[in-house]
Each structure stands twice: as structure tokens, then as C-alpha cells.
Amino acid sequence: MKFQPVIGLEVHAQLKTGSKIFCGCSTTFGSEPNSQTCPVCLGLPGALPVLNKKVVEFAIRAGLATNCTIAHHSVFARKNYFYPDLPKGYQISQFEDPICRKGWLDIQLEGQGPKRIGITRIHMEEDAGKLVHGDVPGLENGSGVDLNRACTPLLEIVSEPDLRSSDEAVAYLKQLHRIVTWLGICDGNMEEGSFRCDANVSVMPVGSDTLGTRAEIKNVNSFKFVKQAIEYEIQRQIDLIEDGGSVVQETRLFDPNSGATRSMRSKEEAHDYRYFPDPDLVPLVIGADWVQRAKKELPELPEHRQQRFITEMGLSEYDAEVITVSHELADYFEECVAFHHNAKAVSNWLMGEVTRALNDSGTSIAACPVIPRQLSELIKLIDSGAISGKIAKTVFEEMWKNGGDPKSIVEKQGLAQVSDSGAIEAVIDEIIAANAAQVEEFRGGKEKVFGFFVGQVMKASKGKANPAVVNELLLAKLKG
Numbered sequence: 001m002k003f004q005p006v007i008g009l010e011v012h013a014q015l016k017t018g019s020k021i022f023c024g025c026s027t028t029f030g031s032e033p034n035s036q037t038c039p040v041c042l043g044l045p046g047a048l049p050v051l052n053k054k055v056v057e058f059a060i061r062a063g064l065a066t067n068c069t070i071a072h073h074s075v076f077a078r079k080n081y082f083y084p085d086l087p088k089g090y091q092i093s094q095f096e097d098p099i100c101r102k103g104w105l106d107i108q109l110e111g112q113g114p115k116r117i118g119i120t121r122i123h124m125e126e127d128a129g130k131l132v133h134g135d136v137p138g139l140e141n142g143s144g145v146d147l148n149r150a151c152t153p154l155l156e157i158v159s160e161p162d163l164r165s166s167d168e169a170v171a172y173l174k175q176l177h178r179i180v181t182w183l184g185i186c187d188g189n190m191e192e193g194s195f196r197c198d199a200n201v202s203v204m205p206v207g208s209d210t211l212g213t214r215a216e217i218k219n220v221n222s223f224k225f226v227k228q229a230i231e232y233e234i235q236r237q238i239d240l241i242e243d244g245g246s247v248v249q250e251t252r253l254f255d256p257n258s259g260a261t262r263s264m265r266s267k268e269e270a271h272d273y274r275y276f277p278d279p280d281l282v283p284l285v286i287g288a289d290w291v292q293r294a295k296k297e298l299p300e301l302p303e304h305r306q307q308r309f310i311t312e313m314g315l316s317e318y319d320a321e322v323i324t325v326s327h328e329l330a331d332y333f334e335e336c337v338a339f340h341h342n343a344k345a346v347s348n349w350l351m352g353e354v355t356r357a358l359n360d361s362g363t364s365i366a367a368c369p370v371i372p373r374q375l376s377e378l379i380k381l382i383d384s385g386a387i388s389g390k391i392a393k394t395v396f397e398e399m400w401k402n403g404g405d406p407k408s409i410v411e412k413q414g415l416a417q418v419s420d421s422g423a424i425e426a427v428i429d430e431i432i433a434a435n436a437a438q439v440e441e442f443r444g445g446k447e448k449v450f451g452f453f454v455g456q457v458m459k460a461s462k463g464k465a466n467p468a469v470v471n472e473l474l475l476a477k478l479k480g
């Protein structure tokens with residue numbers, strides 16, 4: 001029997017607001033434990049939550065960018081459960097009436113057409129605190145609770161079970177990651193847990209229309225682990241069914257060291273949480289004018305910009321995708337092209353030398369020491385034949401290290417390309433005279449020796465001789 005995997009993802013994106021969702025405490029990561037708390041996020045009796053307007057704005061933005069309908073009326077609900085990192089005994093979330101409903105995203109796998117993935121809902125909620133075990137002074141034999149993260153705003157973005165492979169799941173996740181970072185509502189830092197996902201995985205016989213029992217894999221925080229966890233889980237379920245067993249509904253954990261998932265607890269149902277509307281928070285009403293304004297303020301979305309780079313600028317699909325991985329990189333690219341209309345060369349430089357230098361130094365494109373105008377001028381110098389591509393890399397290194405405009409660096413360091421045939425001829429004559437044996441070999445039909453001569457001339461000119469002129473003159477002389 002052949003099996004078809006069915007996957008749905010629940011993504012938690014931590015919002016980049018300065019303060020928490022229901023109080024004014026800071027959301028800065030990595031501070032002294034419990035230094036960013038107040039009666040509201042400590043869950044002290046009688047403290048009342050006040051909704052942060054920015055969280056609503058960010059949720060509307062996320063909803064519009066993923067083609068959702070923004071609900072005029074939405075409700076905060078209490079999700080009741082006990083855990084030491086949740087002093088109130090409930091998490092404030094949204095249940096029956098979330099802020100965004102029924103959206104979609106298109107994903108594209110290499111060599112396939114676009115596929116539309118449904119988004120069931122997006123809702124706002126608060127994060128819980130964090131348990132710290134034994135690795136802190138004073139906690140050698142115990143555990144502590146750090147409530148700095150309690151009440152940090154999250155968006156939960158729930159997809160329809162439309163994904164059919166681990167590759168589709170990763171493509172969807174990357175698309176969503178690009179959107180929330182592009183909109184500036186989430187920093188996307190997966191290592192710190194600002195963008196993490198739960199994967200619901202089941203399998204069913206090919207041709208069946210009855211979904212299999214699903215297992216939920218919790219809190220996977222890298223694209224690579226999502227792929228591994230889903231693939232492991234699909235195979236585990238198929239093996240189980242083929243051996244005559246059946247899949248039980250449960251929550252599982254992925255272990256990156258073994259690449260396996262293991263059972264954590266039996267899956268709870270929504271009704272176990274006894275959701276009910278939070279009596280401390282009035283229903284949220286969003287007027288049409290607010291949605292209209294948010295729509296107007298939405299930047300050009302990455303998907304659209306990627307298409308525009310293909311159709312208007314002639315980039316390949318691959319290049320356009322790499323260049324639109326972030327808002328900052330796409331902006332940098334467009335600024336360069338505005339100065340010098342050679343989109344292909346600009347994208348090559350960005351994906352090559354610039355990315356390499358950024359990675360080596362751990363710099364972001366926003367802090368790139370070479371500004372767009374300077375990179376464009378460098379490319380202009382290559383295109384006009386003033387310098388060779390090889391010399392340009394030397395000039396770029398100098399610009400990166402010490403700043404300065406490419407033109408003045410070329411002048412100061414005497415790096416201009418030599419195209420003057422008289423000067424090149426003189427060098428060629430010397431080299432031919434000094435390598436009589438190789439000249440004989442070439443004239444005897446061993447044409448490979450030609451490369452040796454080109455290399456010698458370029459070396460003697462310190463890389464500055466125009467290669468086209470060298471080739472032409474050298475060939476004439478050697479054949480002569």
C-alpha cells in the first residue's frame with residue numbers, strides 16, 4: 001500500500017513590540033531573570049490586563065499580507081491549564097473568534113507550478129514564562145521560574161492540512177518567515193525561539209479521502225529540523241501501520257541529536273482547556289477605516305517584488321528569490337540598479353562578493369560599509385572596460401576595509417586596465433623572446449601552450465592588461 005502524508009503547521013511568531021501584550025514591561029531578550037515583570041505578567045490577583053495596540057496593528061498587517069479577512073469583532077479567551085511557568089493558571093489567547101481568518105499563501109517548489117496553501121486563522125496570544133533548571137548560581141539542585149517572557153506577544157498562524165511533503169512544509173515556512181520579517185513585525189530569530197513551529201503529521205492510503213490519526217510535533221526551531229522531524233514522523237507512522245499497528249493521537253518531541261521524534265504526552269483536545277471569554281478584556285472591535293489604513297501602509301510584498309525583479313529587471317527566478325530574502329537586500333539591490341542599469345551584474349555581486357564579505361564579518365546588509373552608489377560605480381568601471389573583473393575584486397576589498405570611491409582607489413593604486421596595444425605588445429615581445437621553447441611547441445601544433453602565454457602576460461602586467469587585447473595580439477604574434 002502506498003501512503004500520502006498530510007501536514008499542517010502551527011507557527012508561533014514573537015512580535016517585535018517594545019512592550020508586552022497586556023502590560024508595559026519590556027520584551028528585551030536575555031535580561032536578568034524576572035527583571036522585566038509587574039503585577040500583570042506575574043499574574044498577581046487583581047491585576048488587570050490592558051491590550052497593547054501595536055500588537056493588534058501587527059496582527060492586522062500579518063493578516064493582510066497572507067490574504068486573510070480581518071475580523072470586525074474578535075474575542076480574547078482564557079486557555080486554562082497548570083504549569084509552573086504560568087502563574088495565572090491560564091493563558092490569554094483567542095479561540096472561537098480570532099482576529100484573522102481564511103487566508104492563503106502560494107508556495108513554489110523547484111520545477112513545479114505554484115501551490116496554494118490555506119491559512120485557517122491567525123490569532124494573538126501571550127507567551128508563558130520559562131523554567132530554568134540547575135545551570136544558574138543558587139539553583140544547583142533545583143529549578144527556577146523566569147517570568148521575563150511571560151506576556152510577550154505572539155501570533156499563532158495556523159495552516160490548513162494542505163501540505164503533502166516535508167519540502168512543501170519547509171517552502172511554506174520559509175515563505176511565512178520572509179513575510180513576517182519583511183513586515184518588520186517579527187525578528188525571525190529561530191535560535192532564540194522568535195519563530196517556531198508545531199507540525200501536525202498524519203498519513204493516509206493514496207486515494208483515500210479519510211484523514212489518518214495525527215501526531216503533533218512540538219516547537220521545532222529550524223528549517224532543517226522541520227524537514228527531518230516530518231520525514232522521520234511520516235516513516236514512523238507508515239512502519240507502524242504496515243506492521244499492523246495504529247497511530248495514536250499524541251504530542252511528540254523532536255530530538256535533533258538522534259533525528260527522531262519521541263512521545264511526550266497523549267494529545268489533549270481543545271475542550272480539555274475549558275476555554276471561555278476573558279471577562280477582564282472587552283471584545284476587540286476593528287473598524288473598516290483601520291483596516292483600510294493598514295492596507296495603504298503595507299509595503300510591496302516580497303512575492304510581488306520577486307515577480308517584478310523577474311519581469312522588469314530580467315533576473316532569473318533563482319536570483320530574484322535570493323535577492324528578495326529580506327527587505328533590506330531587495331532595497332539595496334534596487335538602489336544599485338537605479339544608479340547603474342545592469343541588474344544581472346548587481347545581483348551577481350550581491351550574491352557573490354558582497355554576501356561573502358557580509359558573512360565573513362557577521363555584518364548585515366543594512367550595515368554594509370560599501371553603499372549602493374559605490375557598488376554601482378564599481379560595476380560601471382568593469383562595464384566600461386576601465387578595470388577587469390578580477391581587479392574589481394581587489395578594489396572591492398579596499399572599499400570594504402578602508403572606504404573610498406572605486407574610481408579614486410583605481411587611480412591611487414594604479415589599477416586601471418591597460419588596453420593600449422603598444423604597451424601590451426612590448427610585454428608580449430619580451431615574453432616571446434624569453435620562452436623560445438614554448439613558442440616552438442605552439443607553432444608545432446600544441447595549442448594548449450597559448451594559456452601559458454596569456455598567464456605570463458597577465459602576470460607581467462599585474463593583472464591590468466585587457467584580456468581581449470592580450471588574446472588578439474598574442475595570437476597574431478605567435479602565429480606570425
Ligand SMILES: [Zn+2]
Pocket residue numbers: 020023024025036037038039040041042151
Ligand atoms: Zn508586566
